[in-house]
Structure formats: structure tokens, C-alpha cells
Amino acid sequence: MGPILMVMENGEAGFTDSSKELVAKARELADTLGTSSVAVGFGPDAESHLRHLPVDRGIAVSNPELSQYNPLAYEKALSKILEDNQPFLTLIPNTTMGMDLGAGVAARRSLPLVAYCSELTVEGRDVVATSQVFAGKLMAEIALPESGAVITVVPGAWSIDTGSGDPEVSVTSVEISQAMNILQTIEPEKGDVDITKADILISVGRGIESPDNLPMAEELAEAIGGVVSCSRPVVDAGWLPKARQVGKSGQTVKPKLYMAFGISGAPEHQQGMRDADLIIAVNTDENASIMDIAHYGTTVDMLELMPALTERLRGE
Amino acid sequence: MRIAVLMKSVPDLVEDIALDEDSGQVLFDEMTYVPSEWDDQALEEALLIKEESGAEVTAVTVDTGDSDNILFTALAKGADHAVKLVGDYDPSLTNRRRAQIFADYLRDQAFDLVLSGVQAIDDIDGQVPGLVAGIMGWPHASVVTEVHSKDKGVVLRQEYAGGLVAEIEASTPLVIGIQAARKPPRYASIAKVRQVAKTQQIEEVEAESPDVPTLAVRRFYKPVASGHAEMIDGDVEEVASRIIEILQERNLLRR
Amino acid sequence: MQKAKAIELDVAVVDGVELKGSWNRMFEPRAISEYDLSVLEEITAIPGAESLGYCYQCGKCTGVCPVDTVGDYSPRKIFRRTQLGISLIDSPDLWLCTTCRNCLRVCPKEVNMIDIMPAVREQAVLEGKAPEELLTAFENTARYGNPIGESPRKRVEWTKSAGVPIPIMSQKKAPVDVLWFVECYPSYHPRGKQASAALARIFDALHIDFGILGNEEKCAGDSQRMAGEHGLFEMLAEHNIKMLSKYSFNQIVVTDPHAYNAFLHEYPKYGGEWPVQHYTQYLSEHLGDIQFTREIPYRVTFHDPCYLGRHNGEYEAPRRLLNALPGMELVEMGHCRETSYCCGGGGGGMWLDSFTRDYASERLSERRVREAVEYEAEILAVTCPYEVPRFEDAVKSTGNAGKLAVMDIAELLAYSMGLVDSLAMAN
Ligand SMILES: Cc1cc2nc3c(=O)[nH]c(=O)nc-3n(C[C@H](O)[C@H](O)[C@H](O)COP(=O)(O)OP(=O)(O)OC[C@H]3O[C@@H](n4cnc5c(N)ncnc54)[C@H](O)[C@@H]3O)c2cc1C
């Protein structure tokens, strides 16, 4: 059986969390199946980063231009690596890179593709992948064929292995075609928040009582890595701009986490957020209709809970 | 510039998904279908390119029994041609096979640009643009939010986590997976769509059913039953700790 | 500007009589100011929008237009702005009118916003200039048959919690006396569903032989028509007429004044002609059969829905029902009957909440709620499905929670008849 291969994505400092999440799982699978784990990295620093990963082997594609993702060059390099190494599974984070690269490489190599994968388990002789389909409303279980597959893994599926190793790293490079050039990278503009793109929303309603309490929500959002959104009365009062309003006459959002603080859950509000992956409602009224669609609820005072959460998150 | 926009419909999640819980199979015939929202974005971006610098836009679907409305709507919005790839296909058609059918058609057509939605919700491999490009051996870029025609190629914007954007210059031919168009998709008034349906033609092209690498889904199941919220009791400190725990369990906390 | 030119005849002979003296002097007409009227002409050339050109700036409409009381808007102003070259198609003004019909009541020149608005809006929709919120409601309606975007398969779901059998025509397979056209908000909105359940219980208690279309029903579409999507309206009308034509019944009863308007004036144009009544009209004819068992010891005021009152002249039926309720005291607000204020939901206003906020100091629903509170009402009785959600929301946003409850007349009747156990009073 071929190795379990994982593609590491470059972030601001070394590999991204979502690619580091692949490592422990790849090793576990490799151990159970009696094969090896191989990590692939790109760019001039890949070699040194790979040397510390707890994997069996590393492959660094060391062209200096490739510290940044380039669809064409990455795909060319990875196709070659797959051809040479014949891995059983190729794991890629289901990020922009994974969505782009995964499908392309799978098609080029005539391999099947499993996207949105959230779990991989070994059952007897089979490796079974679980994929979140229909926007997370259904899970699909797929027994992977021995001929292998490309798998893109949703960020957050597994925990990061904090251990380190000392794998042997081979260094290669790829000929970069001029058919695709990165001209520049643009940082997101600060200030204009797009709540529809945030993974985590700290959403406040009339229960916030006064604009003086808004910093509490901002601090919590900052600590958890989210953005503050709100129900309509908060916009009506002029405490937050219209672009932050969730609901029928505001934005429709589908974050991974929606925390509703002091929002009753009127139908017009629900219309904009009911598809969030996880909804936690904080409302002193346990019969508020937000509780009908929330996954978790609590009736403690939001004005006390927000700082308590912030404190814990900062303390981590 | 000749642009093809690959479109499809997906089960409507406003309805409950038709799942036979015993066999674990999705009953594709029993669901209602809507145009995939990302394909709508792709069509919009194509029409914006057309308005900006001139292009001929062709909307293409594989006929799984429900394409006409998508195609007439595309024509009403401003697409120049509509093509329906016909064969013995039904709504359970897998994306991989669909991608192969698209690729087989596109190969003989001299399109410069192929646009499609970055993903579709209805299969384990919704990334049609990457699949089509990989099959044809064309370059591609996905999660794109803006495309302009420039000289002989295009300049596009690819978006990463956290809103970071790369501006990429690419030559054609090229396949692009659209995440969002520059502007919200335009509205085609019903009167216009009905008029188009009476006056314009959809071109039908026979498409054979290809062999592709497939995966068998062993079973589909629903994740967790939701109903009323599970209440977290205790004082503020206890509740805060429990919430942090829940977030940790779900890997929602930044490390 | 040119100078006035006098016309004076040396000899003026009228009917053979020579007029003497200088009093035959007249002035030639002259232009005091000249406008480039091309923009106005573009608008009045749109079929339906002709009457905008009749305006002679008397200003009567400004005094009665509800939107002007919270903003800067009225037919007079629209005419003037268009005359000055601001195209109505590009102006936010186009989306502020709620088609409440109050201006038409007073306009000496019959400048008819009820025709102008849908016509010009249709043009704007075609040109891609309609607000996003509104387009979402259109898309939802086209796709799901309701503007809320709820599943069409769940349109009958409310019947399960009604507590009485509600016959669905496709299953009943027998003629009925009354075909109840339920409409969208009464089928899907939580408060609308409560009112529907109340009305169902009343029908049941009165042994009315009725049925509903269930999932075969789609939005009647009248507000979408007023908001500029005539094609969508047509499609909905054709669908509903086709469904209704499958069954036999003696008359239609509607919950929604907007549907009432459609069935009365528009559906006949598409071959759908049936006797139709609003439920307040129908029930007021059956008052003799109703037995009231509970008092409603509150001060109640009534908001006339624009599309029942001003549009279709029915002011008495709801009042007959309210006056029959034992124990309650009906107070009229200053704006009532013909001069009733508007809740802001008509003509597409229901789907323009965010858009209109930028052009209004407060929502029309909020102003109306303040008026009800001024009259010390404890219950604001309504009879249009847009109004319960709108006014309940406004009660909260004006800080009157606990002071004023908003109830559909059907809910009040059902309570007083002992058919529901509690008045869902907000306080
Ligand atoms: C046409 C129309 C369009 C609309 N569009 C939208 C829209 O797009 N978005 C939107 O949000 N609304 C919209 N609304 C308004 C909607 O109907 C509700 O009025 C609104 O959502 C209520 O906001 P809320 O939940 O913040 O306030 P409330 O309903 O007043 O709820 C406040 C909640 O906070 C709780 N609370 C108070 N203090 C605390 C505390 N210290 N700790 C914990 N909980 C506390 C209370 O128990 C209560 O449940 C629309 C209404 C209409 C009619």
C-alpha cells in the first residue's frame, strides 16, 4: 500500500493550522495500515519546516516563488509527486488551496475525490471517509478503494499534533510556467467588516441595553476570532452600522458559530441565521423563540457572561 | 472572448432532504431542485465581463430533467447561447461524471474561458471547475471573486481565508471556479424569462455517458437531531466553562 | 426671460358691437420659467404612469401622504423633482410609496399612484435598479410561492396545530360552500399561524362547510404586482386560478386584504371570477350565529387596512364584529376609516424595511403604534396579516412593550367565543 500523503499549506508563520491538523491523523492511519506518512511542502522554507514535523518523510518543492500558492505550479508539482510516490491517500486542507488543487490533481491522476471530509477511520481492511454533504445537513460514509483517493479535509476536523520529529526531507523543484503569475497579494481592508464571511459571529440584540456595553461584545469577538453582528433594534438605535444586521432585511449568514446574546429570535431574525452550523443562545428568557433553533442555550445574564468568556479565552 | 458557464441544479435545502434512513440512500427523484447558487455567481461574473469588455456567453447544463428553466433564465439575464447536453441522465448524476460530460463537450469548442460555481452542495466532490480543468488538462483557479479580461488573457482575484486576496494574471484557455461575482446576481423578471422561453432556442447536444473513477457512498445519515436547545445550567462561571468546552470539542477556538 | 408683450387692437368688434377704450388690451402668454421636460416625458410615456403629468402642484396630497409625515416625500414632490430632471426610475422615491391610496382620495387631478408606482417600478426592475431586499422577496415568491422563502410543501403545516379539522380540497374531493384562501403570512409566520388557527376554529364552531387549497395555494401576488413584478403576479394568478378551477365552491373567503384586492379586481382579467369576501365581511354576515361566552374587558382600537378600507371601501364589517365583542370598548383613532394611517407594509414595503429606513425618521408602523398609545388603547385590533408582525415589532421598538397588545380580529373573536384559552396579550 502506498503512503499517506499530506499537503501542507503556508501561512503567515510556517504551515497553517488546518494543514498541521492533518499530521496526527495521517500518522495514525499510516501506523494502522502499515505504511508511511509523507508531508509535502512548498517554497524556500518548506524544507526546514518539514524537518520538525512528526512524519516519516518530507518532500519540499523549493522554488522561491512557491511560498505563495500558485494554482498551476502547485498542481504540476503535486501531480508529479503523486505519480512518483503512488500514495494511497492524499490529504489536503479543504481551504482555497484544497478546493482548487484537490479537484485538479484528482482529475489529472484519474483518482476519485472526497471533499469536505471530517473523519477518516479504519474498519477492518477498509478506510472509511466521512464527508459533510448538503451544506452539512447530511453526512456521507464512503469506503475508499485500494487504488486510492484525494481527500480534502475541513479545517477543525482534527487536533494539532504538537509533537515533533526528524524526518528525512527530499528537495525538488518544478518548472514554473508563465501561463499564470501572481501579480500581488492584497490584505483585507480593515474596518469594513463583512459578516457574511466570518466563521464566528458574536451577535447582540436589544439585550445589550446600551452602546456602552458594546465594547464587551467587541472584546469577546476579538478574543474568539470573530466579528460582532446584531439584530435590527441595535442598528435602529444607531449603535452598529446597517451592514452588521442579520435577518430578513439584513444579511443572511451561515457561520460555523453563531452566538446570540439577548436576541429573542423573531422570525425575521431567524430568516438570516438559522443555517449556522452551531447556534448558542444566551437569553434570560428560556422560552424565547431563539431557543427553538439554538443547539445550546443558557439563561444567564449576557452582560456577565460576555466578560467571563473573554477572560477565559484570553487566559488560554 | 468566448465564455462558457457550466451550470447545474442542486437539491433545495429549504425542503427536507429526502433520505431513506433504513438504506441510507438519498432519494434524488423525490427532491425539488434549485440552481446552484455559486453557478448563478459564475453567470453573473461572465455577464459582467461581457458588459465590460465584450464577450460571447454560453450557458451549458447537463440535462438531468430540470435544465430548461436555468437556461432560459440565463438567456433572459443576457447570455447569448444556451446549450443542453442530453443523454440518459437523472438528478442522481454524480459530479465526477458530470464534469467528464462537460469536459468532453468543451474540448471541441473553442472557448477561451470556462466559468462555474466554485462548489456545489450535493455531492462528495462538488468542485466541478477543478475536475473539468483536470480532465482537460487546462489550468484553473478556484475561489475567485473577480475576473477581468486583459490583453490575451485575464486578471483574476483568488480569495483565501481571512479575506486575503491574490491578484493573478493568467492566459487562456482557463477554467475558473467562482466564489462570488463582483455584484450580486441580477434579477431576471418573470415576464422576461417567459418571453425568452417562447422566442429563444436551447441548443441540444448529444452527450455519451463516460466512464469515470467513482466512489460508492455506503450510507448517508443525518448528523445530530436538533429540536429545542440543550440548556446549559449553572452560574455564569459554570456556563462560561461549559461553553468553552463545547467550542473546544468542535475545534472552534484559535490556538 | 422675455418681456410681457401687450396685444391691443385699434378697433375691436365683437358680435358686431365695437368695443371702445383701452380695456381690450391683453398680454400675450409668456413663459415664466422653462424646463427641460424630457425626463418627465420619459416617465409619463410609461403605460400606467401618464397621470403623473396631470399634477398642478396644489399640495393636497402632501398633507395626507403617510410617508411625508416621516420623511420628505409625496406625489407633489415626485412630480416636482421629475419636472426638475430627477428621474423617478433612479430615485429612492420610487420605493417609498406604500400604495396606501390616501393621495388619490384628495387629488383634484386624479394623479394615480396606484397605477404609476407599479408601472415605473416594473421598468426599474427590468433595468436592474430595484433594491436587493425586494428582489429576494420576488425570487422567493417565484421559487417557493411565498415571499418568505419557506418550503411550499410546508404551507399546510400550520393546520396541524389548529386543533380542528381543516379540510384540504385535494383530499376532500367534494364541493364546499367556502373556499378559504389562506395566504402566506397566515400560513408561515408564527403570529399569522395563531390567527389562522383562531379563524379555523371559528369556521369549525359555526359549522361552515369550508376547505383550503393547502400546498396547491401560492401567494396571491398583489403586493408583488404593486412592487413592480407584474410577470410574477401573472404567473401566480394563472397558477391559483388553475388550482381553484379544479374544485367547486360557492365563494372565496380570504384572510388577506391584498388577496381580496387581487381576487376582486385583477384575477377576473385572467378568467378567475368568483364571489369573494374578506373574512370580516363573511363573519359579520354570520354574527347572528355567534355565541360569545367571554368578555374582553379592554380598550380596543382598530387600524383599517389600506386594501380593505380605502382601496375597497369596507369600513363597517370589522367594526360590526368588534362592536359585538362583549366587554370591550372601541375607541377610534384620529386617523381612521378613509383617513386611516398606513402600516407601511403595502406595495412592497413589507420587503423594503432596510431600504426605507434611510429615508424615514421612523417606520409608519411605529407612528401608528404611538397614535394607538396616545388614545390609551390596550389592544390594537388588526385584520391584515402584514400587521401583527409589523405592529408587534413597532410596539417593542417604540418602548411600549406591555402597554399595547396587537391582535387579529379573528383572535379576539375566537377568545370571546371560548375557542382559544388565552388572549396572547403581550403584557
Ligand atoms: C418587515 C420586518 C423586517 C424585519 N427585519 C429584521 C431583520 O432583518 N433582522 C432583525 O433582527 N429583525 C428584523 N425585524 C424585527 C424583528 O421582528 C424583531 O423585532 C427583532 O429581531 C427583535 O430584536 P431583538 O431580538 O434584539 O429584541 P427583543 O425581541 O426585544 O429581544 C431581546 C431579548 O433579549 C433578552 N435579554 C434582555 N436582557 C438580557 C440579558 N441581560 N441577558 C440575556 N438576555 C437578555 C430578552 O429576554 C429578549 O428575549 C423585522 C421586522 C419586520 C416587521
Ligand code: SF4
Ligand atoms: S399612495 Fe400613499 S404612500 Fe403612496 S404617495 Fe399616495 S399617500 Fe403617499
Ligand code: SF4
Ligand atoms: S394632490 Fe394631485 S394635483 Fe395636487 S399636488 Fe398632489 S398629485 Fe399634484
